[in-house]
Structure formats: structure tokens, C-alpha cells
Amino acid sequence: MPMAPALITGEFRRLLDDRFRISLPQELEEKLAVESGQCMLIKERVGCLGLWNAQMWQAKLEADVELVKSKLAAGKLHEKIGELQLLGRLLSTRDASVTLDDRRRLLVPDGFRQFLGVEPGSEVMVVGAGVSIEIWNPRAWLAYVRKRMPKFRKLLNHLSR
Amino acid sequence: MPMAPALITGEFRRLLDDRFRISLPQELEEKLAVESGQCMLIKERVGCLGLWNAQMWQAKLEADVELVKSKLAAGKLHEKIGELQLLGRLLSTRDASVTLDDRRRLLVPDGFRQFLGVEPGSEVMVVGAGVSIEIWNPRAWLAYVRKRMPKFRKLLNHLSR
DNA sequence: CGAATTGTGGGATGGACGCCCACTAAAAAA
DNA sequence: TTTTTTAGTGGGCGTCCATCCCACAATTCG
Numbered sequence: 001m002p003m004a005p006a007l008i009t010g011e012f013r014r015l016l017d018d019r020f021r022i023s024l025p026q027e028l029e030e031k032l033a034v035e036s037g038q039c040m041l042i043k044e045r046v047g048c049l050g051l052w053n054a055q056m057w058q059a060k061l062e063a064d065v066e067l068v069k070s071k072l073a074a075g076k077l078h079e080k081i082g083e084l085q086l087l088g089r090l091l092s093t094r095d096a097s098v099t100l101d102d103r104r105r106l107l108v109p110d111g112f113r114q115f116l117g118v119e120p121g122s123e124v125m126v127v128g129a130g131v132s133i134e135i136w137n138p139r140a141w142l143a144y145v146r147k148r149m150p151k152f153r154k155l156l157n158h159l160s161r
Numbered sequence: 162m163p164m165a166p167a168l169i170t171g172e173f174r175r176l177l178d179d180r181f182r183i184s185l186p187q188e189l190e191e192k193l194a195v196e197s198g199q200c201m202l203i204k205e206r207v208g209c210l211g212l213w214n215a216q217m218w219q220a221k222l223e224a225d226v227e228l229v230k231s232k233l234a235a236g237k238l239h240e241k242i243g244e245l246q247l248l249g250r251l252l253s254t255r256d257a258s259v260t261l262d263d264r265r266r267l268l269v270p271d272g273f274r275q276f277l278g279v280e281p282g283s284e285v286m287v288v289g290a291g292v293s294i295e296i297w298n299p300r301a302w303l304a305y306v307r308k309r310m311p312k313f314r315k316l317l318n319h320l321s322r
Numbered sequence: 323c324g325a326a327t328t329g330t331g332g333g334a335t336g337g338a339c340g341c342c343c344a345c346t347a348a349a350a351a352a
Numbered sequence: 353t354t355t356t357t358t359a360g361t362g363g364g365c366g367t368c369c370a371t372c373c374c375a376c377a378a379t380t381c382g
Contacts, residue, residue, distance in 0.1 A: 009256065103331085130245040
């Protein structure tokens with residue numbers, strides 16, 4: 001029987017140190033299954049960064065690109081050249097390969113700091129997102145939970161249907 | 162053979178100590194049937210936490226994940242991953258895996274303290290909720306009972322019909 | 323070339339938590 | 353009633369780890 005990888009969950013409060021580092025909870029980090037600390041950092045949405053297992057991110061990315069290609073082949077993107085350009089640009093700044101140090105600390109790279117919208121010395125939330133780890137601006141996290149939690153039951157029912 | 166679990170009932174007054182621990186009544190705790198003290202703590206509603214048998218919850222969740230994985234294999238990749246992420250985020254802030262100590266004490270984790278809305282040294286109510294144990298803010302419990310008790314007779318009739 | 327900035331590593335410290343024992347009050351037994 | 357047992361609560365101690373702080377290297381800038 002195929003082993004399902006553990007669902008990554010958990011909510012932790014962390015401090016961004018003066019060097020823009022975040023020490024990840026080992027409970028979450030070990031579930032990413034990254035040997036050598038190599039992973040992918042993604043701009044998920046304003047106020048939220050995603051940290052992925054490199055292989056898994058690659059797979060997801062290829063699936064996305066494959067979809068775009070198939071649509072292209074079907075001629076559905078002819079009037080959307082501009083959007084394709086935009087997609088290309090976004091892909092360029094969207095992710096960065098990062099390495100965790102021996103204490104499971106993540107150094108948030110330059111462009112990602114403003115995107116997260118936090119100052120050195122302030123708090124962030126570290127949250128398990130099923131298949132990835134996410135770093136949240138606390139205010140964005142609060143707003144997100146408020147908005148999405150009401151639909152939790154529905155989502156669970158939907159997925160277990 | 163599957164044993165019908167005993168209905169968990171009972172109402173107890175307990176102290177939240179200065180380390181945010183609550184000692185559970187053994188009468189309730191033993192009905193959860195947790196060896197090794199592993200269980201799942203849930204934010205049920207503001208002022209109320211639920212404590213569940215971990216295996217029960219795990220089994221349901223694993224089934225969900227397994228189902229999602231099979232759907233993934235069938236091709237609908239990205240939007241399902243998106244839903245999986247969403248589910249993971251909501252689970253992260255809603256649930257926490259906890260371990261009872263040798264005296265059947267529950268350590269209330271950080272995010273759950275504010276949600277319960279009680280100070281260290283104050284009282285909480287520990288209530289059997291049929292299949293789970295609930296920790297209540299006393300004021301929330303009082304308000305809940307006031308509101309729901311009038312319908313008790315009707316509910317009993319309905320369930321025993 | 324020197325100074326400031328930034329990435330990287332690691333020692334030191336304090337706080338949180340798990341483990342375990344002590345005290346007390348209440349219940350049960352004698 | 354007195355004695356014994358049991359359960360709730362408090363807290364000491366050791367460990368782990370998040371954070372603070374410093375050292376050093378690499379890079380950039382004046």
C-alpha cells in the first residue's frame with residue numbers, strides 16, 4: 001500500500017532575528033524531508049512565503065507549465081501573449097532556492113522581505129500547509145484564518161467525500 | 162471486534178495552574194481510551210476546546226488524504242494541491258497534537274490559551290461531550306447551558322425515538 | 323585599500339516543558 | 353472516628369531549543 005506522506009500541520013510563533021533569519025520548528029522541518037537543507041522559497045501571496053521540498057516544487061511547477069503548454073497548443077492563448085509575458089516575469093521573481101543552516105534557520109532573501117512585510121525583530125507565524133511550510137505576516141495570517149475558517153467543514157466534507 | 166465506546170459524560174470543575182496545565186478527571190480520561198496519552202486538541206468554539214482520541218481523528222484524516230492522493234494520481238493536480246494546502250493551514254490553527262503527562266494533565270498550547278480565554282490560576286469546566294472531552298471557559302459554559310438546556314427534553318426524545 | 327554591510331556559524335542564556343516527587347484534601351475502608 | 357488510599361495540585365530539576373550576541377568571512381561601496 002502506498003504510504004501517504006505525513007500531512008504537514010502546526011502553528012508556531014517565531015521571531016525574525018536582526019539578520020532576517022527564522023528558526024523553523026523541527027516538527028515541521030523534518031516533515032519536509034530535506035536532507036542537506038536545500039529547499040525552495042516561494043512568494044505565495046502578499047504576507048505569505050511558502051517553503052517547499054525542492055523535488056515536490058519541481059513536480060508541481062512542471063505540472064503547471066504542462067497545462068499552459070497544452071492550452072497553447074490548443075490555441076487558447078493567442079490573445080493572451082501579454083499575459084504569457086507577465087507569467088514569465090512572475091516566474092522569474094517568484095521563487096528562490098534557499099539552504100537552511102545546521103540549526104534549521106531560514107535566511108529570508110532580500111526581495112522576499114518586503115513581500116512578507118515584516119521588520120527584523122518582529123514576529124512571524126510559521127504554519128504547516130499540508131505539503132509545505134509557510135511563513136506568514138501575523139496580520140495577514142489572522143485575516144486569512146478569519147476569512148477561510150467558516151468554510152472548513154465544507155472543505156473537509158468535500159475532500160473526504 | 163468493534164467495541165461500542167462508552168458515552169463520555171460528566172461535569173467537573175478544574176484549576177488551570179500557572180503552567181497552563183489542567184488535570185483531567187480519570188473517569189473521563191479513561192473513556193477516551195488513549196494509551197500513551199496521545200490525543201488531539203481542537204478549537205471547537207470560542208471559550209471551548211475539544212479533546213479527542215488521536216487514533217479516531219487520525220484514521221479519518223488519513224482516509225481523506227489517501228482519497229486526495231488517488232485523485233491526484235488521476236490527474237487533477239494543482240487545484241487539489243491548493244485545497245490540500247488550504248486544509249493544512251486550517252488544520253494547523255485549529256488542531257494540535259498533545260500528550261497528557263503521567264498525572265493525566267493536559268498542557269494547553271500557546272494559541273489555544275487565548276482562544277479559551279482564561280488566565281493561569283483560574284477555573285475551567287471539564288465536560289464530557291459524548292465522544293470527546295471538552296474544556297470550557299466557565300462563563301461560556303454557563304451561557305451555553307442556559308441557551309441549550311430548554312431543548313434537552315426534545316433532544317432526548319429525538320435521539321431515543 | 324579600508325569601512326560598512328550582509329551571509330554564515332556557533333557559544334551562551336533563559337524560558338518552556340517533560341518527568342517525577344511531595345503535599346494535601348477528600349474519599350474509602352476499617 | 354481513625355486509618356489508609358487515592359486524586360488534584362504545586363513545584364523542583366534537567367533537558368531541549370529559541371533567541372541573543374558575538375566572531376568571522378564575503379561582498380560592496382566609498
